[in-house]
Amino acid sequence: VKRYFGRKLSLYALTFFIAVTIDWLIPRFMPGDPVQSMLSRISGLQPQAIESMSVYFRGAFGLDKPIWEQYLNFWAALANGDLGISVWAFPQRVTTVIAGAVPYTLALLVPAVLLSWWVGNHIGALAARRRWLDNTVLPVGYILTATPYMWLAILLAWSLASVAGLFPISGGYSMSLRPALTWQFVSDLIAHWFLPFLSLFLVGLGGWAIGMRNMIIYELEADYSRYLQALGTPTGLVRRYAYRNALLPQLTGLALQLGVIVAGALVTEVVFAYPGVGYLILQAILNEDFFLLQGIFLFVIVGVLLANFLIDVAYVIVDPRTRTSMQGRLA
Amino acid sequence: MTRAAPAAPSLPQAGPASGAAGGEHAPPGRAPVRRAPAVAVSTREAVFFAARSPKLLVGLAIVATFLVVAIVGPAFTSRGVYEYVGPTGAPPSAEYWFGTTTFGQDVFTQFVHGLRATFIVGFLGGGLAALVGMAIGFVAGYRGGWLDELLNMVTNIVLVIPTLAVLIILVAYLKARGVLVEAVFIGLTSWPWAARAIRAQTFSLRNRDFVDLARLSGVSTARIIVREIAPSMGSYLFMTFILMFGGAVLIAASLDFIGLGPTEGISLGLMMNNAVLWAALQLGLWWWFIPPGVAITAIVGAMYVMNVGLDEIFNPRLREM
Numbered sequence: 001v002k003r004y005f006g007r008k009l010s011l012y013a014l015t016f017f018i019a020v021t022i023d024w025l026i027p028r029f030m031p032g033d034p035v036q037s038m039l040s041r042i043s044g045l046q047p048q049a050i051e052s053m054s055v056y057f058r059g060a061f062g063l064d065k066p067i068w069e070q071y072l073n074f075w076a077a078l079a080n081g082d083l084g085i086s087v088w089a090f091p092q093r094v095t096t097v098i099a100g101a102v103p104y105t106l107a108l109l110v111p112a113v114l115l116s117w118w119v120g121n122h123i124g125a126l127a128a129r130r131r132w133l134d135n136t137v138l139p140v141g142y143i144l145t146a147t148p149y150m151w152l153a154i155l156l157a158w159s160l161a162s163v164a165g166l167f168p169i170s171g172g173y174s175m176s177l178r179p180a181l182t183w184q185f186v187s188d189l190i191a192h193w194f195l196p197f198l199s200l201f202l203v204g205l206g207g208w209a210i211g212m213r214n215m216i217i218y219e220l221e222a223d224y225s226r227y228l229q230a231l232g233t234p235t236g237l238v239r240r241y242a243y244r245n246a247l248l249p250q251l252t253g254l255a256l257q258l259g260v261i262v263a264g265a266l267v268t269e270v271v272f273a274y275p276g277v278g279y280l281i282l283q284a285i286l287n288e289d290f291f292l293l294q295g296i297f298l299f300v301i302v303g304v305l306l307a308n309f310l311i312d313v314a315y316v317i318v319d320p321r322t323r324t325s326m327q328g329r330l331a
Numbered sequence: 332m333t334r335a336a337p338a339a340p341s342l343p344q345a346g347p348a349s350g351a352a353g354g355e356h357a358p359p360g361r362a363p364v365r366r367a368p369a370v371a372v373s374t375r376e377a378v379f380f381a382a383r384s385p386k387l388l389v390g391l392a393i394v395a396t397f398l399v400v401a402i403v404g405p406a407f408t409s410r411g412v413y414e415y416v417g418p419t420g421a422p423p424s425a426e427y428w429f430g431t432t433t434f435g436q437d438v439f440t441q442f443v444h445g446l447r448a449t450f451i452v453g454f455l456g457g458g459l460a461a462l463v464g465m466a467i468g469f470v471a472g473y474r475g476g477w478l479d480e481l482l483n484m485v486t487n488i489v490l491v492i493p494t495l496a497v498l499i500i501l502v503a504y505l506k507a508r509g510v511l512v513e514a515v516f517i518g519l520t521s522w523p524w525a526a527r528a529i530r531a532q533t534f535s536l537r538n539r540d541f542v543d544l545a546r547l548s549g550v551s552t553a554r555i556i557v558r559e560i561a562p563s564m565g566s567y568l569f570m571t572f573i574l575m576f577g578g579a580v581l582i583a584a585s586l587d588f589i590g591l592g593p594t595e596g597i598s599l600g601l602m603m604n605n606a607v608l609w610a611a612l613q614l615g616l617w618w619w620f621i622p623p624g625v626a627i628t629a630i631v632g633a634m635y636v637m638n639v640g641l642d643e644i645f646n647p648r649l650r651e652m
Contacts, residue, residue, distance in 0.1 A: 015488045026500050146577070146632030148584045150603060151624030158612045158620070169612060256524075259493030266495070267585050271607055278589075285503055285590050293503055300496045308491060 008312050012305045019301040023294050024074045083298070084291035094295035097280065102299070104172055105276035107193065109265045112200035117254055119201075120208025125243050127209065128216035137209055144206025149264035153199040153271035160195060167195050170273035196272045200265055211253055215246035248319055255311040258304050377566075380644045387640030393633035397626060401450050404443030412436070412444050412597045423618050430618035433609045441597050442622050448598040449580055449627065452514045456579030459518025461572040464525025469556045471526070472533025482526070490523040495585060502591040510593045513586065517579045524578075525571050532564050566645035573638050577631040584627055599623035 077083070083094035127137035144152075161169035168174065173188050219225060219242035228238045266278030273279060277296055284292040382388075410416045417427055419435040429438035471482040497520055502508060536542060537560075545555050561568065586592055587600025606612070606620040 011484070011487060012491070014484075015491050018488055019492055022497065023500065026504055142632050142635050143628060146581075146630075146635060147628045148581055148588075148600075148603075148624060150585065150588045150600075150607075151620075151628065154603060154607065154612065154620050154624065158615070158617060162612050162615060256490065259491070259495070262493050263495035263585060267588050270589055281499060282589055285499075290503070293500060297496050297500050300493055304491065304493050 004316070005312070008309065012309060016301065016305060020075070020078065020298065021071075023297055024071060078298075083295035086289055086292045094291050097292060098277065098295055098299050101275060101277045101280045104274060105265060105269065105278065108196050108200065108269070108274065108276060109262065112197050112265070113204065113254075113261055116201045116204035117208050117250070120205045121212045121243075121247065121250055123205070124209035124212025124214075125216050125239070125246070128213045129220065134213065137213065141206035141210040141213075144203055145210065147203055147206075148267075149199065149203050150267040150271050152203050153196065153268045156195050156199050157271055168192050172275040192272075192274070196268050196274050199271075200261075200268055203264060204261065207257070208250065208253075211250055212246060215249055216242050219243075219245050248315070251311060251315055251318065255308050258307050258311075262300060262304060377644055384640040384644060386636050387644065390633040390635075390637030390640060393629055394637070397446060397630050398450060400443060401446035404446065405440075408437065408440045408443065410437045410440045412441055414440075420614060420616055429622055430616070432605070432619055433611065433614070433616065438602075438619055438622065441602050442599075442626070445597045445599040445602055445623060446626055448510045448593065448596060449583065449630070451510050452517065452583040452598075453576040453580045453630075455511065455514035456517035456521070456583065457572060457576030459515060460522040460575040460579065461525055461568070463519065463522040464571065464575070465529055465561075465568060467522070467526040468529025469533055469560065472530040473537055473552065473556055473560065475534075475537075479530075483530075486523045486526050486530075489520070490527070494520045494582065498582070498586055499589070499591060502586060508592070508594050510596065510598070513583060513593060514579070517582050517586075521575065521578055521582065525575055528571060529564075529568070532567055533560055536560050536563060566641065570638050570641055573634050573641075577634045580627060580631055599627055 083098075086092050086094050086097050123137060127134045157169050161167045168191055172192055173185065174192075216239070220238070222242075222245075225238050225242055228241070229235075265276070266281060268274070269276045269278030270282050277299065280292065281296055283289070284296065413436055415435045416437050417431045417435050419431065420433050421427055421431045421435075423430040427437055427439065429442055431437055432441075467482050467486065471479045471486075498516055501516055502513070505512065533556075541563075542555060542559050545559050550558070583592070583598065584600035584603075587598045588604045590604055592598050592601045592604075600623070602623045603620050606616065611617075611619045
């Protein structure tokens with residue numbers, strides 16, 4: 001077990017290292033000088049003033065030091081949890097701004113991902129080898145899979161919130177309320193949460209259902225299923241075995257899809273102006289708040305890496321083969 | 332070597348592919364691994380079944396329709412994309428086929444030009460992703476050894492890092508962006524899935540007799556890959572391209588939607604972005620945000636369905652008898 005996780009962890013560590021380096025590299029080697037563009041926004045400065053201010057800012061941001069030292073400083077600041085100060089939400093620190101948004105995103109993402117994976121798997125398993133159900137699940141699945149996240153979100157917001165008026169159309173909670181642990185506030189929170197959740201849930205559903213359907217059909221044609229069928233085992237039991245085997249690749253699929261799903265959550269939040277990380281990204285872009293953007297980038301990467309690791313752990317628990325082979329190696 | 336072709340899981344697109352935004356969007360890495368090594372299907376046979384595959388034909392028809400609209404459409408409108416031409420927020424009419432925006436811009440004009448951008452991003456971004464994926468997949472799968480390990484590690488790293496996050500950072504720092512730049516960035520970040528799938532395929536072909544024969548007769552590695560291995564999985568490569576195309580279209584839509592699309596011109600994602608920003612939802616201007624979404628969903632969905640059709644043609648065991 002140690003070796004398996006050791007390998008995985010070192011890969012993740014390497015990925016993190018590369019991600020941080022990218023995060024550091026891009027702003028520095030992109031065309032355009034951040035100090036210049038910042039100063040150019042202040043109009044009516046004399047040339048000498050620009051000169052002295054740019055020298056000052058270069059010193060303040062540590063841009064006058066050699067490249068390698070800047071890079072080390074970046075890591076040092078990171079280790080202290082210092083991601084700079086947000087321009088958009090001045091003078092709050094980037095970390096505080098992000099910490100305020102993360103709970104919303106997680107509350108949206110975690111139930112949507114888990115539920116759509118679970119429900120999708122069941123629908124897919126039911127659809128396999130049942131002609132009439134298959135004929136409806138497949139087309140619907142393909143349509144859902146091909147739907148851009150934000151478009152489904154827009155459709156839901158328009159039909160259920162704007163036209164039907166069943167749900168609030170935007171925000172995390174009503175403007176008239178203040179965060180408190182009252183029943184009124186919590187129910188308001190849930191009402192605002194429901195539509196973004198639903199759209200994330202639905203888009204994911206199609207892909208999982210199709211994936212599971214295909215896996216089940218494959219498993220039902222495997223030798224072990226044929227053998228069980230030949231022995232006269234009840235169909236239900238054979239299908240249950242097939243389901244459990246088909247679940248493993250679906251778990252891998254979940255890990256591979258995480259990045260995509262996170263991205264989907266981000267655009268969904270934008271549609272509903274839901275105060276999560278995705279909404280922050282939009283604000284950061286609109287306000288050219290690069291510190292915030294870089295901070296969010298790191299947060300997203302760390303989140304995805306953590307989730308990947310959790311799935312690895314789940315895989316070991318679910319799949320006895322990984323466990324036994326590892327024990328064999330240890331013995 | 333010739334393992335029984337799995338019934339359906341061979342469909343590479345049929346993974347937990349979910350909505351917008353994702354390089355790895357369509358296909359999960361696992362499916363193709365189980366795909367039986369390419370079964371020889373003669374051209375005549377392929378054409379015979381292609382003409383009888385409703386999935387392929389319907390998918391092709393939908394994509395072709397939109398392609399024609401994208402090519403011909405702009406000729407039907409003399410209005411500028413952002414020109415204020417008519418009444419504000421007017422519903423579709425004979426004069427303004429798709430209605431107008433809150434500012435009185437013609438939605439039809441924006442739509443046909445946006446469609447063009449979508450196809451450009453799909454072809455370029457998807458094509459580039461497929462090419463990079465092929466290069467890495469072929470070399471890793473054929474050479475094996477430490478090179479394989481190294482490329483595999485790189486692939487895994489790029490696979491884990493959320494593509495969109497990198498794109499956001501990259502694109503945010505570029506002041507002037509065109510559709511081409513966007514396509515290139517998407518192509519360069521969304522290849523890992525293709526690389527994995529092609530590596531697995533190459534791996535299964537590597538020790539076939541005809542490849543051994545070529546190696547024995549002293550043919551160079553590059554030539555073996557181009558002349559022997561690539562052709563025997565040609566259909567598979569084409570399907571990879573289709574999936575990458577769909578993926579690129581979806582990623583581009585997401586990027587545009589959060590305001591990181593082309594700074595000049597229009598795209599379908601940008602239309603949706605504008606619609607949401609300027610309260611089309613609250614005002615009920617459905618003609619503004621429905622067409623771009625329908626177009627993207629239809630194009631990408633049709634491509635997936637086409638892919639299933641193609642798979643059935645080139646993989647005889649999948650055909651419905």
